[in-house]
Amino acid sequence: xxxERIGELEELVLLVVVYLEEEAYGNAIQEALIREADRNIxxxxxxxxxxxxxxxxxxxxxxxxATQKRGGKRKKIFSITPAGSxxxxxxxxxxxxxxxxxxxxxxxx
Amino acid sequence: xxxxxxxxxxxxxxSLPIHYLEMVEGDLEExxxxxxxxxxxxxxxxxxxxxxxxxxxxxxxxxxxxxxxFQPNPFDMFKNYVKIAFRTLSKNLGxxxxxxxxxxxxxxxxxxxxxxxxYEMSYExxxxxxxxxxxxxxxxxxxxxxxxxxxxxxxxSPFLKDQFQEVVHSTRYTExxxxxxxxxxxxxxxxxLALADAAFFEMFSFDLVGGNKSTVLDKxxxxxxxxxxxxxxxxxxxxxxxxxxxxxxxxLEITGVFQDLPGNTHMEFDYIVSFPTIAAVYVQYxxxxxxxxxxxxxxNYATFLQFKPNQDIKALEASMSAAFTKRLGREWKExxxxxWLQPLLEIHFTQGIRGDYKVSKKEYVFIFSAVxxxxxxxxxFNFMNLSTARxxxxxREVGMRKVLGAVKSNLVFQFLGEAIVxxxxxxxxxFLFFEMARPLFYHILGTDISFSYVDNFGFVIGLVGAGxxxxxxxxxxxxxxxxxFQPVEVLKSQTQGxxxxxxxxxxxxxxxxxxxxxIVGTVSVYKQMHFxxxxxxxxxxxxxxxFDCPGPLRDKFSFFKQxxxxxxxxxxxxxSNGVPGNMYSHWSYKLENDGQKISTNINTLIMDxxxxxxxxxxxxxxxxxxxxxxxxxxxxYLVNETAVKTLLLSNPIGTPIQSGAxxxxxxxxxxxxxxxxxxxxHTVEPLVMRLDMNxxxxxxxxxxxxxxxQTMAVIENEFKEIAPSYPFNFTFMDQGxxxxxxxESQTGTLLSVFSGLAIFVASLGLLGLVSxxxxxxxxxxxxRKVLGAxxxxxxxxxxxxxMVLLCISLLISIPVSYFVINQWLEQFAYKxxxxxxxxxxxxxxxxxxxxxxxxxxxxxxxxxxxxTTLRGE
Numbered sequence: 001x002x003x004e005r006i007g008e009l010e011e012l013v014l015l016v017v018v019y020l021e022e023e024a025y026g027n028a029i030q031e032a033l034i035r036e037a038d039r040n041i042x043x044x045x046x047x048x049x050x051x052x053x054x055x056x057x058x059x060x061x062x063x064x065x066a067t068q069k070r071g072g073k074r075k076k077i078f079s080i081t082p083a084g085s086x087x088x089x090x091x092x093x094x095x096x097x098x099x100x101x102x103x104x105x106x107x108x109x
Numbered sequence: 110x111x112x113x114x115x116x117x118x119x120x121x122x123x124s125l126p127i128h129y130l131e132m133v134e135g136d137l138e139e140x141x142x143x144x145x146x147x148x149x150x151x152x153x154x155x156x157x158x159x160x161x162x163x164x165x166x167x168x169x170x171x172x173x174x175x176x177x178x179f180q181p182n183p184f185d186m187f188k189n190y191v192k193i194a195f196r197t198l199s200k201n202l203g204x205x206x207x208x209x210x211x212x213x214x215x216x217x218x219x220x221x222x223x224x225x226x227x228y229e230m231s232y233e234x235x236x237x238x239x240x241x242x243x244x245x246x247x248x249x250x251x252x253x254x255x256x257x258x259x260x261x262x263x264x265x266s267p268f269l270k271d272q273f274q275e276v277v278h279s280t281r282y283t284e285x286x287x288x289x290x291x292x293x294x295x296x297x298x299x300x301x302l303a304l305a306d307a308a309f310f311e312m313f314s315f316d317l318v319g320g321n322k323s324t325v326l327d328k329x330x331x332x333x334x335x336x337x338x339x340x341x342x343x344x345x346x347x348x349x350x351x352x353x354x355x356x357x358x359x360x361l362e363i364t365g366v367f368q369d370l371p372g373n374t375h376m377e378f379d380y381i382v383s384f385p386t387i388a389a390v391y392v393q394y395x396x397x398x399x400x401x402x403x404x405x406x407x408x409n410y411a412t413f414l415q416f417k418p419n420q421d422i423k424a425l426e427a428s429m430s431a432a433f434t435k436r437l438g439r440e441w442k443e444x445x446x447x448x449w450l451q452p453l454l455e456i457h458f459t460q461g462i463r464g465d466y467k468v469s470k471k472e473y474v475f476i477f478s479a480v481x482x483x484x485x486x487x488x489x490f491n492f493m494n495l496s497t498a499r500x501x502x503x504x505r506e507v508g509m510r511k512v513l514g515a516v517k518s519n520l521v522f523q524f525l526g527e528a529i530v531x532x533x534x535x536x537x538x539x540f541l542f543f544e545m546a547r548p549l550f551y552h553i554l555g556t557d558i559s560f561s562y563v564d565n566f567g568f569v570i571g572l573v574g575a576g577x578x579x580x581x582x583x584x585x586x587x588x589x590x591x592x593x594f595q596p597v598e599v600l601k602s603q604t605q606g607x608x609x610x611x612x613x614x615x616x617x618x619x620x621x622x623x624x625x626x627x628i629v630g631t632v633s634v635y636k637q638m639h640f641x642x643x644x645x646x647x648x649x650x651x652x653x654x655x656f657d658c659p660g661p662l663r664d665k666f667s668f669f670k671q672x673x674x675x676x677x678x679x680x681x682x683x684x685s686n687g688v689p690g691n692m693y694s695h696w697s698y699k700l701e702n703d704g705q706k707i708s709t710n711i712n713t714l715i716m717d718x719x720x721x722x723x724x725x726x727x728x729x730x731x732x733x734x735x736x737x738x739x740x741x742x743x744x745x746y747l748v749n750e751t752a753v754k755t756l757l758l759s760n761p762i763g764t765p766i767q768s769g770a771x772x773x774x775x776x777x778x779x780x781x782x783x784x785x786x787x788x789x790x791h792t793v794e795p796l797v798m799r800l801d802m803n804x805x806x807x808x809x810x811x812x813x814x815x816x817x818x819q820t821m822a823v824i825e826n827e828f829k830e831i832a833p834s835y836p837f838n839f840t841f842m843d844q845g846x847x848x849x850x851x852x853e854s855q856t857g858t859l860l861s862v863f864s865g866l867a868i869f870v871a872s873l874g875l876l877g878l879v880s881x882x883x884x885x886x887x888x889x890x891x892x893r894k895v896l897g898a899x900x901x902x903x904x905x906x907x908x909x910x911x912m913v914l915l916c917i918s919l920l921i922s923i924p925v926s927y928f929v930i931n932q933w934l935e936q937f938a939y940k941x942x943x944x945x946x947x948x949x950x951x952x953x954x955x956x957x958x959x960x961x962x963x964x965x966x967x968x969x970x971x972x973x974x975x976x977t978t979l980r981g982e
Contacts, residue, residue: 073135
């Protein structure tokens with residue numbers, strides 16, 4: 001399998017999905033991102049990101065309950081796949097290593 | 110309570126993948142409701158719109174079907190179609206072979222005939238001025254029939270150019286066969302020589318290799334030679350400026366070289382001489398130069414005119430005819446029959462103009478096109494029949510595909526694809542056949558059509574396209590038929606249906622109607638040929654040959670004749686103005702019948718005394734012309750029976766008659782039994798025969814004895830003795846006779862080949878149908894045999910249906926062919942009777958072939974041991 005890279009928004013969405021656990025559906029993810037990352041982000045951007053991650057095999061989904069508020073439509077609850085976890089870890093590792101290098105050289109930021 | 114904007118919702122539904130829709134709609138609606146509380150309806154709707162459009166933009170380039178797991182990938186599907194097509198085709202090699210072979214034969218016929226038709230239609234089209242050039246054809250009316258001829262007097266062309274400012278260029282034109290051309294005492298090939306005026310190469314697009322178009326022919330004694338002669342016979346020299354000697358009399362200077370003429374023009378020459386050159390010839394006979402070139406008496410030349418573009422040709426026709434008639438010193442009335450300005454492009458297909466030899470009949474182009482279409486049609490019907498007959502075999506596959514989600518259009522596409530595969534195989538095979546048959550076909554037609562794939566790339570692409578189109582057309586019916594099966598029906602029922610039997614029967618009937626029609630046509634053409642060849646011509650053409658009499662020989666003709674007649678194997682020698690089959694000479698006569706004066710034009714044979722002896726003519730009344738009667742040479746006349754009848758001569762012998770050319774009155778001394786001096790297309794017309802050694806030019810000799818070639822050598826020897834530099838080109842009468850009916854015999858040969866192919870292809874189809882039927886009825890036959898049926902019973906059972914179809918075909922094709930054949934026979938004045946036996950014979954041939962096909966297959970099916978077929982039950 002080819003190695004998939006992820007972008008920053010994808011990384012954030014993946015992290016939020018992990019963090020939200022059973023509540024990881026579109027609106028909740030948007031809310032969490034606005035709250036935690038202070039990003040004013042549109043729902044459509046979340047959707048296309050979710051779609052992309054699902055295509056890449058980093059997210060999987062099942063349908064949750066439908067509410068009146070949702071016009072009778074079911075929620076789609078996302079959860080991370082091993083591929084997704086691996087991608088997240090890779091990103092984190094790369095960053096850590098870079099930070100370590102910067103720190104070890106005592107470079108001023 | 111307010112709801113999300115409808116239009117935005119619709120946009121999402123259109124643009125998003127189906128499996129994503131529910132989530133997106135839900136999420137957006139939830140967000141909308143949240144916004145509604147926090148931000149108000151306006152802002153909520155705005156946000157909804159923003160999200161909808163954002164999603165649409167992001168998903169716009171993603172094919173929503175592509176991500177739908179229930180839809181097959183079209184490319185994979187296509188691969189599968191091709192795979193299945195090749196499997197089905199290779200599993201049923203017999204049927205595939207029949208289809209491919211049939212279509213290939215049909216297509217090959219079409220290719221051949223298309224090439225021929227294209228060539229026939231291309232005549233004169235290469236001339237840049239093709240739409241402005243006309244030929245003036247004098248027309249006359251004789252007993253209600255319009256006569257046309259090529260020949261006009263030499264004065265006409267300059268006269269019209271002078272009188273009509275619409276004329277841009279004009280030229281006189283004529284061709285001579287077998288000229289004597291010499292260079293450096295070497296004789297050049299005796300190819301046709303043409304005479305034309307200075308404007309010739311400006312008018313007609315014959316390219317010059319050397320010389321200037323506008324000046325090459327503008328002086329007397331100028332000649333141009335063709336490129337092939339220039340290259341082969343001038344020892345590698347540039348021929349321009351060389352002098353060639355014509356007829357051992359006139360020196361001509363070569364002023365140019367022209368590219369060899371293409372085959373698709375009515376003109377045929379390898380030398381072309383400037384027109385004023387002939388003045389030198391006439392001056393020898395005591396004419397002035399002006400008389401020779403501008404007279405209105407000797408009608409020997411065609412007149413070509415090139416007009417300014419967009420002229421009213423009808424009006425020009427009338428005014429030119431009027432001017433011409435007045436110039437001839439005759440009276441012109443409004444409404445008289447005008448001469449005809451014949452467009453250059455119409456020359457090739459116009460029949461019945463005297464003096465035109467190299468013309469075709471358009472009807473033959475139509476006949477052959479129709480024949481090709483027929484054969485292709487039969488092959489297409491085969492394809493349809495076999496596909497639908499075997500439909501039930503594939504019904505399961507169709508049902509299964511439909512159950513698995515294929516829609517009708519998928520299946521149509523699949524079956525059309527299979528038809529295309531078959532058509533492609535057929536096209537390749539057809540090109541193979543085309544290559545093999547091409548030389549033979551053009552040999553029969555007597556044309557030499559050059560063809561290269563590179564030059565005719567577009568044409569070849571067209572042929573391939575036509576082949577594929579045929580495949581598509583033939584495949585479309587089975588495709589729609591097969592794809593319309595209901596899966597429930599075909600998967601449930603165990604019995605194998607018979608498909609659409611009525612439709613197949615109709616097609617079979619049509620196929621055989623066409624085949625029978627073509628056979629009847631072939632038999633009729635042959636019968637007419639046979640009739641013409643075996644009708645009593647009134648003269649005997651066996652062992653007679655004839656040749657042109659060159660000048661030196663004519664001067665010493667009596668010596669030549671004397672010498673030959675002393676030879677034991679030479680029966681008679683004569684000289685005349687034509688031989689039967691090729692006699693076109695009209696003279697005017699004055700007669701006195703019962704005190705009444707008649708003045709009329711009559712066909713005339715001018716000869717010496719021995720003409721009747723050479724051709725073994727028969728006398729019905731009076732006596733032959735003879736040297737014993739001194740006055741015969743100027744005053745003796747013979748007429749044929751028809752002349753006696755037509756002119757109502759009550760007592761022909763002794764009737765005073767005077768030729769327009771001679772001064773003294775003569776009389777009729779004998780009546781000759783009618784003989785066919787013109788081809789059988791014409792009725793025998795009145796004929797006058799008289800003596801005049803100044804008007805003759807063709808020698809005919811009857812040889813006897815067994816060793817003809819030895820006798821011929823003797824004659825050639827004598828000929829060379831007197832005229833050493835002239836070629837000795839002779840024609841035997843019976844060869845010439847065949848030449849006369851060339852068009853008919855070509856049609857006969859080709860028709861027989863094509864009708865053979867038609868019945869072959871039709872029988873192929875029949876073979877396919879019968880063997881399929883035998884396979885289906887395997888068990889039925891087994892049961893019947895167990896119950897005591899004999900092999901004959903079973904063969905009868907199998908053939909009965911087809912025989913009924915054949916009878917219907919026969920009933921259809923008889924009236925149609927009767928009508929068409931009679932139309933064709935109309936052109937012959939003497940026609941054979943197409944009796945009952947022609948139809949009987951054609952029907953019998955068809956039945957025999959069909960029964961052979963069916964019988965063989967059903968016999969095979971009937972002889973199978975029932976235990977093999979019934980074992981499984």
